[in-house]
Amino acid sequence: ERLQGRILVDGCGVGAYLGRLAQRAPRVFGLDIELERAREARAGAPLTICAAGEHLPYPANSFDLLLSHEVLEHVQDDAAAVREMVRVLSPGGRLVLFCPNRGYPFETHGIYWRGKYHFGNIPLVNWLPRRWRDRLAPHVEVYTAGDLRRLFAGLPVKAVRKTVLFGAYDNIIARWPALGRLLRGLLQALERTPLRVLGLSHLWVLEKTA
Secondary structure: OOOOOEEEEEOOOOOHHHHHHHOOOOEEEEEEOOHHHHHHHHHHOOOEEEOOHHHOOOOOOOEEEEEEEOOHHHOOOHHHHHHHHHHHEEEEEEEEEEEEEOOOOEEOOOEEEOOEEEOOOEEOHHHOOHHHHHHHOOOOOOEOHHHHHHHHOOOOEEEEEEEEEOOOOHHHHHHOHHHHHHHHHHHHHHHHOHHHHHOOEEEEEEEEOO
8 A cells, every 4th residue: 555645764773664654655754863873764765864863854734644663762851852743744643653662571772780781671760750760761661651742732633642662572483483473462462452561562553633
């Protein structure tokens, strides 16, 4: 199915989503704050630029679809980034937003402990009081549904979908295919139950109303 209109991948990295979307849409734009990543993405998607999400260099009402996949948690000012996403959407345009869920039992971005960074999935960090959690992971934000509601409060958007998803666990599948697929199947089945509050990421689809 072909997609119509102008699409922005806000925080495109090296361009994986750009390549997929470009196969189905006529005009796909990419943006990333890291110059080397933007350059790599531009090799396959010429409408890619290097810029910050808090100051999108596009006029208002420029895009019909905006994808922000696990980017919001990394920006300096998430409220400003959200306002910019909404600003550049055309009325009726949609924002597809993925961002980390504070209910997930692991902090997937590692932590800082006694001045040293420790890589990996660290259990229970996100369940600590916010002040303690932010001292351990000052480099990345995490969100409850209430946090997201506050970010979008007062902006001209309406919700199309709000849910929580578990991951695809491709790394586990690559090492232990049978176990990984079983784990993915079990956890993704939880997305249809109240236990989805423990999922990896929020998925919100919002439509600009004015």
